Amino acid sequence: MKADEKATYGEELKEEIKRLKKEKGAVILAHYYQQGDIQDLADFIGDSLALAQIARTLKEDVIVLCGVHFMGETAKILCPEKTVLVPDENAGCSLADSCQADDFAKFIKDHPDHTVLSYVNTSAAVKALTDIVVTSSNALSIVNKLPEDAKIIFGPDRNLGGYINRITGRDMLLWNGACHVHEQFSVEKLIELKKANPDAEVLAHPECKKVVLMLADVVGSTAKLLKYSQESDCKKFIVATESGILHEMRKSCPDKEFIPLPPTDSTCGCNDCSYMKLNTLEKLRDCLKNGYPAIEVDAETASKAVKPIERMLEMSK
Secondary structure, eight states: HHOOOOOOOOHHHHHHHHHHHHHTTTTEEEETTTTTHHHHHHHHHEHHHHHHHHTTTOHHHHEEEOOHHHHHHHHHHHTTTEEEEETTOOOOOOHHHSSSHHHHHHHHHHSSEEEEEEEEESOHHHTTTTSSEETTTTTHHHHHHHHHHHOOEESBHHHHHHHHHHHHOOOEEEEOOOHOOOOTOOOOHHHHHHHTTTTTEEOTTTTSSSHHHHTOOOOOOOOHHHHHHOSSSOOOEEEEOOOOHHHHHHHHHHTTTEEEBBBBSSSSSOOOOOOOOOHHHHHHHHHEEEEEEOOOHHHHHHHHHHHHHHHHHTTOO
């Protein structure tokens, strides 16, 4: 397809999505890690915490969650009466996959009398085993609200949990899981970029490895990093998180430069989540047209999983 034909097709596709959304009475939510075209079409964009908070307030009967599977599950758990669609049911999460419910249940049993905190990047079944769900936006503040002598299990991200342990002086028991995207950032390339761009600040997500976080100027969730880039007087940033966030950063700060930190084994400049990028405009169109794939969570799991999610939302006010 020629460039002009591709552009025309893209615009026609976007118009079809807008028409279908109106016909179906749907609302589109998109994570910051989605491709730019999807973010631009969405009614709401945000990180995991924001999308959960938004989902609970929506009046529309159909929610299309452009993200990964656990995000669709979270929306369905919070809005059981609504239809929750995802463009690609295979859009999973390496971090969620690193913590299977049966294994996590055994881990909890082996360490009784612990408060169980689970990162939102987990399956509904793992959330059902949890006392409080957390996100990268609120994990630190929620941990700080628990008694200083509380015994805590934190899963599944060892990097986020380790970061919180260092900041708070806690000794949370960490599940040994990690995000494949944030684990792959190159320390060597970060050092090179810092030397080549001494006027740049390094923004890093707390799912990154400890050494990357130690080299960062600002550590925080996607929402925090975006807000900082918008409010900072700095004009250049090296960004150590999934490259989808660069779209909104560049869109909201056209006068600033954003340099993606590459992964170790890559010749390109970006570090993409292969799961997030499974969602496309065509798949978004098709799920609106066909009402499929739809997220379902069995009633027993949902009734257990909603409690720690609600507790998170209450503690995040």
